[in-house]
Amino acid sequence: MSVTMAPKVVSQPELSLTMSEANNPATPLVSLRGLQTRFNIGRKYPWTAERIVHAVEDINLDIQRGEILGLVGESGSGKTTLGRTVLRLVEPTDGRIVFDGTDVTSANDDQLRDLRRRMQIIFQDPYASLNPRMTVGEAINEAYVIHRLHKPSERRARIGELLSKVGLTPSHANRFPHEFSGGQRQRIGIARALAVEPQFVVADEPVSALDVSIQAQVINLLSDLKAEFGLTMLFISHDLGVVEYLVDRIAVMYLGRLVEVGPAADVYANPRHPYTQALLSAVPVPIPGRRKERQILQGDIPSPISPPSGCVFRTRCPIAGPECAKALPPMEMVSPGHAKACIKQ
Amino acid sequence: MAQETTTLRDPVPPLAGSADQTLAHSRETLTQRALRSLLASKVAMFSFFVLFVLIILAVFAPWIAPHPPGEMSLTNRRLFPIFSETGRTNPAYLLGTDGLGRDIVSRMIYGARMTLVVAFSSVILGGFIGVMAGLLAGYFGKWIDAVIMRLADLQLAFPSLLLGLVAMALLGSGVVELVIVIALTQWAIYARVVRSEVLKVKELEFVQGARALGAGKWRIIFRHVFPNTVASMLVVASFSLAMAIYYEAALSFFGLGVPPAIPTWGNMLADARDIIFRDFYAPLWPGVAITITVLAFNLIGDWIRDFFDVRI
Numbered sequence: 036m037s038v039t040m041a042p043k044v045v046s047q048p049e050l051s052l053t054m055s056e057a058n059n060p061a062t063p064l065v066s067l068r069g070l071q072t073r074f075n076i077g078r079k080y081p082w083t084a085e086r087i088v089h090a091v092e093d094i095n096l097d098i099q100r101g102e103i104l105g106l107v108g109e110s111g112s113g114k115t116t117l118g119r120t121v122l123r124l125v126e127p128t129d130g131r132i133v134f135d136g137t138d139v140t141s142a143n144d145d146q147l148r149d150l151r152r153r154m155q156i157i158f159q160d161p162y163a164s165l166n167p168r169m170t171v172g173e174a175i176n177e178a179y180v181i182h183r184l185h186k187p188s189e190r191r192a193r194i195g196e197l198l199s200k201v202g203l204t205p206s207h208a209n210r211f212p213h214e215f216s217g218g219q220r221q222r223i224g225i226a227r228a229l230a231v232e233p234q235f236v237v238a239d240e241p242v243s244a245l246d247v248s249i250q251a252q253v254i255n256l257l258s259d260l261k262a263e264f265g266l267t268m269l270f271i272s273h274d275l276g277v278v279e280y281l282v283d284r285i286a287v288m289y290l291g292r293l294v295e296v297g298p299a300a301d302v303y304a305n306p307r308h309p310y311t312q313a314l315l316s317a318v319p320v321p322i323p324g325r326r327k328e329r330q331i332l333q334g335d336i337p338s339p340i341s342p343p344s345g346c347v348f349r350t351r352c353p354i355a356g357p358e359c360a361k362a363l364p365p366m367e368m369v370s371p372g373h374a375k376a377c378i379k380q
Numbered sequence: 381m382a383q384e385t386t387t388l389r390d391p392v393p394p395l396a397g398s399a400d401q402t403l404a405h406s407r408e409t410l411t412q413r414a415l416r417s418l419l420a421s422k423v424a425m426f427s428f429f430v431l432f433v434l435i436i437l438a439v440f441a442p443w444i445a446p447h448p449p450g451e452m453s454l455t456n457r458r459l460f461p462i463f464s465e466t467g468r469t470n471p472a473y474l475l476g477t478d479g480l481g482r483d484i485v486s487r488m489i490y491g492a493r494m495t496l497v498v499a500f501s502s503v504i505l506g507g508f509i510g511v512m513a514g515l516l517a518g519y520f521g522k523w524i525d526a527v528i529m530r531l532a533d534l535q536l537a538f539p540s541l542l543l544g545l546v547a548m549a550l551l552g553s554g555v556v557e558l559v560i561v562i563a564l565t566q567w568a569i570y571a572r573v574v575r576s577e578v579l580k581v582k583e584l585e586f587v588q589g590a591r592a593l594g595a596g597k598w599r600i601i602f603r604h605v606f607p608n609t610v611a612s613m614l615v616v617a618s619f620s621l622a623m624a625i626y627y628e629a630a631l632s633f634f635g636l637g638v639p640p641a642i643p644t645w646g647n648m649l650a651d652a653r654d655i656i657f658r659d660f661y662a663p664l665w666p667g668v669a670i671t672i673t674v675l676a677f678n679l680i681g682d683w684i685r686d687f688f689d690v691r692i
Contacts, residue, residue: 160585
C-alpha cells in the first residue's frame with residue numbers, strides 16, 4: 036500500500052519503468068505522474084482571454100494490483116475526467132500514465148487498442164451507456180469482434196455465460212436495452228466491460244443513477260466479480276457511504292487536485308484534510324435518533340476556469356488562514372500510506 | 381410507473397423466471413409498434429394508401445393503362461372527361477385526351493412511374509451524399525466540418541430551382557441528369573440534420589464505451605452513430621421526396637427535365653400550358669396528382685417524426 040508522493044508539486048516528475056517491471060506484483064498496475072487535463076473552451080468574447088478549464092491538475096497516484104481505489108469528491112471535482120484520462124478517452128495535456136509497465140500517454144493506435152482490452156470502463160448512466168439500436172448480445176459480441184476473442188461459433192455461448200455471471204439469463208442477449216430496468220442495464224454494462232477480461236476497470240459512479248435498493252446489489256456484484264476476475268478497480272463516487280463497503284484505499288479529489296489519499300479504514304477513522312472531514316460528516320448515519328455534528332460547507336465549488344491561488348480548498352475551508360493563499364500545499368505523509376495536502380492540519 | 385415497479389423487482393441472483401421481469405409493454409417489436417401507431421393515425425394511413433396505389437400504378441402501368449401512353453388518335457383530340465356535359469366525350473377516354481389525342485389516364489399512370497423513379501433515385505443519391513457529408517462533418521469536426529458545412533450553406537443560400545435550371549441547361553435534359561440535379565439540391569438538408577444528430581449522439585456514453593472497447597472510428601461512425609441518426613434521416617427523406625417530385629415537375633414544366641416524349645406529370649403540365657384557356661381540365665389532373673402525392677409524402681414525414689419523436 037504505497038502511495039507515491041512527489042515531495043512538492045512538480046510538473047513532470049521522474050518515472051522510469053522498464054518492461055521487466057510488467058507483471059511484477061510489486062509494482063503498481065497503474066501509475067499516474069503529474070497528470071493534467073485541461074480543456075480550452077475558447078474565448079467568451081474576441082477581446083477576452085481564452086478560458087481554460089483546469090479539470091485535472093498534477094495527479095500523482097498509484098493503483099496497486101488487485102486493489103479497489105475509491106476516488107471521491109463532489110460534482111465538478113474532476114473525478115470523471117481523471118477516470119477517463121487514465122483510459123485516454125480524454126487526452127491528458129501533461130504528465131504520464133503508466134499501465135503495467137506500458138506508457139499509455141504515448142501509445143499509438145495499435146498499442147492503445149491492445150491496452151483497451153486490458154482496461155475497461157463502467158459508466159454512470161445506464162440509460163446512455165448502451166447503444167439503443169444494438170441488442171445486448173450484439174453489444175457484447177462487438178468486444179469479441181474488435182479484439183478477435185474466441186471462435187465465432189463459441190461467442191454465443193460465451194455471451195450467455197457472461198450474462199449469467201452478472202445475474203441475467205442467456206436469453207436476454209436477444210433483447211434491446213430499452214427492455215431492461217436501470218439495474219439490469221448496469222449489469223449489462225458490467226458484462227460488456229468484463230467481456231474482454233480486463234485487468235483494470237474504471238467504475239465511473241456505477242451506482243449513483245440507481246435506486247438505493249439496487250445500489251447494494253450492484254455493489255455486491257462488483258465485489259464478487261472483483262474477487263472472481265482478480266480485478267483492479269478505480270471506483271469513482273461522490274458518496275462516501277457507498278465507497279466504504281467496497282474499497283481498499285481512498286483518494287479524495289477537490290477542484291482537480293488530490294487532497295487526501297490513504298487506506299480506507301484510516302481515512303474514515305481519521306480524516307486529516309478539512310475537505311475529507313466535511314465530506315465524511317455529510318454521510319447519513321443509518322441509526323434513528325442519532326445525530327452527529329455536521330460540518331456544512333458554505334458555497335459552491337469554485338470555477339475550475341480560475342481556481343483559487345494556493346490551496347484550492349481555502350475559499351470554503353473552515354480553518355483557512357492567509358498562509359493558505361500563498362502556495363499549493365504539498366502532500367505530506369501522516370502515517371504509512373496516508374497523505375494529505377493541508378498545511379493547517 | 382411500470383418502469384418503477386420493475387426496477388424494484390430487479391433480481392439479485394439469476395432467477396429462473398427473470399425473463400418475465402423485463403418491462404412488459406416493451407416486448408412489442410418496432411414493427412408492431414409502427415403498425416399500431418399507423419392504424420391510430422388516419423392521416424398516415426391515407427398517405428401510405430396513396431403511396432401504395434402510386435407504386436402499384438407505376439409497377440403495373442402497362443397492364444393497368446387502357447392505352448399506350450404515346451398512342452395518338454387524331455379523331456379524338458382534346459376530349460373532355462366523360463362526366464363533362466359538353467358532349468365532347470368518348471367513353472374510351474375516361475379523363476379525356478390531350479391536344480394530340482393521347483389518353484390522359486394512361487399518361488397519368490405512366491407519369492407516376494417516371495415521377496416515382498426520379499423522386500426515389502434522387503432522394504437515395506442526395507440522401508447518400510448528404511448523410512455521408514453529415515456523418516463526416518459531425519464526427520470529425522474541425523476543418524472537415526467547416527468545409528462541408530460551408531458548402532452546405534452555399535447550397536442552401538442559392539435558390540435551388542434556379543440552380544436546377546442552370547445545371548439542367550448546362551448538362552442537357554435527361555432522366556439521369558435530372559436525378560443528379562435534384563440530388564444536388566437536396567443533399568445539404570440531410571447534411572445539416574445528420575450533422576446535428578451526430579454532434580448529439582457522439583457525446584453519449586455508449587460512444588465513449590465503444591471507444592473504450594477499442595472500436596475504430598469507422599466502426600463507431602457506422603455501427604454506433606449512424607443507426608441512431610436514421611430516424612431523423614427518414615423524416616428528412618420523406619420531405620425530400622415531396623421536394624423531389626415538385627422539382628421534377630417544375631423542371632419538366634420548363635422543358636429542362638425529363639425529355640418531352642416520356643410522360644411525366646411535369647411534362648403533362650407543360651403540354652397543358654398552351655391550351656389552358658380552352659381546356660380547363662388539361663392541367664387539372666397532373667396538378668392534382670402532384671398535389672396529392674407531395675401532400676402524402678409530407679404527411680408520412682410528419683408521422684415518422686411523431687413516431688420516432690424526432691426533433692428537427
